[in-house]
Amino acid sequence: MLDLKQDFFALFGLPVGFSVDMDRLEQAYLDIQGKVHPDRFAHLPDADKRLSMQWATHANEAFRTLKSPLARGQYLLELKGIDPAFETNTAMSPAFLMEQMEWREALGEAREAADEEVLEELARRIRHSNRGLIEQLAVQFDQQGDLEVAADTVRRLKFLEKLQHEINDALTALES
Amino acid sequence: MALLQISEPGMSTEPHQHRLAVGIDLGTTNSLVATVRNGVALCLQNEDGRMLLPSVVQYLADGQIVVGRKAHAAQAVDPRNTIVSVKRFMGRGLKDVSHVETMPYDFVDAEGMVRLRTVQGVKSPVEVSAEILKDLRVRAERSLGGELTGAVITVPAYFDDAQRQATKDAARLSGLNVLRLLNEPTAAAIAYGLENASEGIYAVYDLGGGTFDISVLRLSRGVFEVVATNGDASLGGDDFDHRLFCWMLDNAGISLPSDRDARRLLMKAREVKERLSLDESVPIRMTLDSGDEVDLSIDRAVFVDITRPLVAKTLKPVKKALRDAGLEPDQVKGVVMVGGATRMPHVQQAVGEFFGRTPLTNLDPDTVVAIGAAMQANVLAGNRATEDEWLLLDVIPLSLGIETMGGLVEKIIPRNATIPTARAQDFTTFKDGQTAMSFHVVQGERELVSACRSLARFELRGIPPMVAGAARIRVTFQVDADGLLSVAAREQTTGVEARVEVKPSYGLADHEIADMLKAGFDNARDDMELRGLREQQVEAERVVEATERALVADAVLLNESEREALDAAIAALRTAAQGQDARAIKIQLEAFNRASNEFASRRMDKSIREALAGHRIDDLRI
Numbered sequence: 001m002l003d004l005k006q007d008f009f010a011l012f013g014l015p016v017g018f019s020v021d022m023d024r025l026e027q028a029y030l031d032i033q034g035k036v037h038p039d040r041f042a043h044l045p046d047a048d049k050r051l052s053m054q055w056a057t058h059a060n061e062a063f064r065t066l067k068s069p070l071a072r073g074q075y076l077l078e079l080k081g082i083d084p085a086f087e088t089n090t091a092m093s094p095a096f097l098m099e100q101m102e103w104r105e106a107l108g109e110a111r112e113a114a115d116e117e118v119l120e121e122l123a124r125r126i127r128h129s130n131r132g133l134i135e136q137l138a139v140q141f142d143q144q145g146d147l148e149v150a151a152d153t154v155r156r157l158k159f160l161e162k163l164q165h166e167i168n169d170a171l172t173a174l175e176s
Numbered sequence: 177m178a179l180l181q182i183s184e185p186g187m188s189t190e191p192h193q194h195r196l197a198v199g200i201d202l203g204t205t206n207s208l209v210a211t212v213r214n215g216v217a218l219c220l221q222n223e224d225g226r227m228l229l230p231s232v233v234q235y236l237a238d239g240q241i242v243v244g245r246k247a248h249a250a251q252a253v254d255p256r257n258t259i260v261s262v263k264r265f266m267g268r269g270l271k272d273v274s275h276v277e278t279m280p281y282d283f284v285d286a287e288g289m290v291r292l293r294t295v296q297g298v299k300s301p302v303e304v305s306a307e308i309l310k311d312l313r314v315r316a317e318r319s320l321g322g323e324l325t326g327a328v329i330t331v332p333a334y335f336d337d338a339q340r341q342a343t344k345d346a347a348r349l350s351g352l353n354v355l356r357l358l359n360e361p362t363a364a365a366i367a368y369g370l371e372n373a374s375e376g377i378y379a380v381y382d383l384g385g386g387t388f389d390i391s392v393l394r395l396s397r398g399v400f401e402v403v404a405t406n407g408d409a410s411l412g413g414d415d416f417d418h419r420l421f422c423w424m425l426d427n428a429g430i431s432l433p434s435d436r437d438a439r440r441l442l443m444k445a446r447e448v449k450e451r452l453s454l455d456e457s458v459p460i461r462m463t464l465d466s467g468d469e470v471d472l473s474i475d476r477a478v479f480v481d482i483t484r485p486l487v488a489k490t491l492k493p494v495k496k497a498l499r500d501a502g503l504e505p506d507q508v509k510g511v512v513m514v515g516g517a518t519r520m521p522h523v524q525q526a527v528g529e530f531f532g533r534t535p536l537t538n539l540d541p542d543t544v545v546a547i548g549a550a551m552q553a554n555v556l557a558g559n560r561a562t563e564d565e566w567l568l569l570d571v572i573p574l575s576l577g578i579e580t581m582g583g584l585v586e587k588i589i590p591r592n593a594t595i596p597t598a599r600a601q602d603f604t605t606f607k608d609g610q611t612a613m614s615f616h617v618v619q620g621e622r623e624l625v626s627a628c629r630s631l632a633r634f635e636l637r638g639i640p641p642m643v644a645g646a647a648r649i650r651v652t653f654q655v656d657a658d659g660l661l662s663v664a665a666r667e668q669t670t671g672v673e674a675r676v677e678v679k680p681s682y683g684l685a686d687h688e689i690a691d692m693l694k695a696g697f698d699n700a701r702d703d704m705e706l707r708g709l710r711e712q713q714v715e716a717e718r719v720v721e722a723t724e725r726a727l728v729a730d731a732v733l734l735n736e737s738e739r740e741a742l743d744a745a746i747a748a749l750r751t752a753a754q755g756q757d758a759r760a761i762k763i764q765l766e767a768f769n770r771a772s773n774e775f776a777s778r779r780m781d782k783s784i785r786e787a788l789a790g791h792r793i794d795d796l797r798i
Binding site: 012013028030031032033034035036037038039040042043044045046047048051052053055056057060061063064168171172175 | 195325326355356399492495496499552555556557558565567568569593594595596597598654656657718719722723768769770772773776777779780783784786787788
């Protein structure tokens with residue numbers, strides 16, 4: 001019997017791993033939502049409605065997790081019993097930390113100067129860096145199976161995502 | 177005389193009755209009801225052959241309530257008791273409403289949702305809206321010749337939880353079974369997408385009487401997926417009227433018009449605005465009650481100039497929605513224009529310039545939302561075969577969070593999360609021995625609680641005394657397919673459940689709704705009881721029918737004794753439903769739900785497996 005506790009990869013019939021075939025993931029997600037979505041159950045008894053909401057919620061959570069590289073990496077570590085310890089483990093390579101500081105400074109200055117172009121440029125550089133980390137993760141998880149190293153990369157990705165959010169917020173603030 | 181229908185030999189009669197379901201566009205200015213008849217969606221007319229019902233309610237001293245055109249005509253005569261644009265007050269406090277100073281109402285200054293004092297007593301916006309919905313329900317029942325199974329009610333996509341809940345409460349109060357709250361731009365996308373077999377990224381720009389929405393959707397074979405939505409829940413055609421109204425006052429040298437004159441001038445402003453969409457110049461002539469003469473003329477260029485900031489204001493949410501969707505304007509394949517206010521040429525022009533393409537105006541911007549809602553209602557009522565159904569994936573417009581120390585917000589569900597969705601977050605105690613915790617639920621994008629909308633407060637009591645920071649209180653947010661939030665809290669180490677009593681900040685408590693329902697029946701207890709009984713009977717019939725159909729398809733999922741137990745439960749429910757005791761039916765319904773739970777789970781399981789199996793077969797073909 002399927003249950004709501006099974007892992008997200010199994011739910012979509014995908015092999016467990018960092019590299020995910022996005023088309024296949026999306027198709028499986030839509031196929032499942034097509035069966036479980038509350039719109040299919042609006043005319044049915046309450047027991048069915050309740051189940052439908054649980055499953056549709058679960059499918060959305062699973063899809064959201066597997067779609068995003070950061071969430072997927074984090075989830076894979078969790079499945080393997082590794083805590084990425086975002087709050088406590090901040091031991092990063094000096095080079096990475098230097099780059100982070102540089103970017104933060106640039107963000108602060110651009111925010112101060114309300115410079116949209118600089119912000120956009122910064123966002124582009126971070127996206128580039130992001131892509132590099134994602135490629136590394138595929139190797140670390142799926143080829144080398146080195147979870148400690150992967151956890152370190154996931155932590156870096158988390159840093160970058162936070163920075164991306166802040167840039168987005170700064171851009172949004174410029175518009176209003 | 178109605179002719180009796182006989183089906184062709186060899187053809188079975190319909191497996192189940194066509195259920196009467198409608199879509200309702202509850203608008204700021206006008207409301208509509210639509211349904212699908214013989215596979216075609218159409219708006220229903222009233223006895224006078226009109227589709228648009230002005231969203232105006234007049235309370236008369238003799239206890240009568242007038243809704244629609246007549247009330248609209250009365251607004252300048254009896255402004256205090258004639259409520260227009262009530263949608264702007266739904267789920268809102270007095271301080272949230274713009275232009276209060278020019279409104280002729282007797283507002284009741286109290287906490288929570290704004291109330292209006294009328295000749296028939298104090299009214300909540302929920303009750304006023306319920307009158308509009310009741311009018312449309314009666315119109316639909318007359319026109320379709322039977323009781324409605326349910327309705328899809330549309331709401332602006334950018335409505336927050338309090339506004340959505342208020343809308344649902346109004347529907348309940350009007351005697352409608354709400355199949356779903358549907359976002360207006362999404363409804364329009366369904367109508368447009370199905371009509372034009374569209375595929376790709378589309379934006380819906382929906383400027384109504386009082387609200388603005390922008391939704392970005394991905395349309396693909398049978399799937400409508402909202403990628404991002406944004407908007408302004410208090411920006412619409414009304415604001416254009418108001419700018420023109422102020423211009424008229426300035427240019428006619430009138431400083432403080434009476435309530436009646438203000439209403440007449442506002443009505444005039446709307447008329448002039450509408451004419452300016454067609455004519456380059458419009459004369460404005462009227463004699464006010466005060467004796468003042470208004471003799472002006474306005475050019476379209478002047479109107480465009482004074483309302484330019486409003487048009488610019490709509491483009492900010494558009495930019496935000498695109499950023500959230502990770503898209504550039506030129507990646508949008510088409511921009512569907514919805515809402516009467518998009519008839520203004522300078523609105524169309526601004527949108528066209530922003531996206532670099534002419535917006536799509538081939539659907540009637542007044543009716544497209546109701547038509548889409550009717551199509552969705554038809555699906556939700558179960559009138560279509562599952563294979564022809566489309567899948568609709570919508571999102572919540574605004575982040576949901578909890579207040580933490582220092583007046584900051586911890587976001588639990590981010591905006592644009594696909595619904596239904598649930599997220600949990602752990603909190604802990606601040607002091608040693610702390611046994612209670614109070615939570616403040618807010619909605620919005622800002623980091624400070626004071627800049628977000630307050631939704632509700634609740635308390636968790638009975639936490640066992642522990643040292644500070646030892647308790648683990650998990651707060652779970654669940655947003656359902658209507659975009660409505662429910663919250664649960666639980667202490668993890670001991671399992672103490674919150675006795676959560678939610679006090680809505682701008683909503684109505686359950687007992688208030690119950691009181692209004694009672695009052696609505698004019699103390700005719702029998703009527704209300706009869707209605708309650710009828711509702712339970714209909715629900716029982718629905719449940720029995722659905723289960724029997726499921727048993728035909730999936731009997732193999734049950735063994736002999738399970739089958740017997742379920743059959744017995746059906747028989748018991750059926751017997752109860754034939755009686756006249758609403759409570760007895762309710763008890764049997766609950767018992768039945770328990771008995772059928774396992775069967776429902778197994779069917780769900782089977783259909784998910786089928787979905788995955790189908791998918792793998794597709795893969796093999798590639």
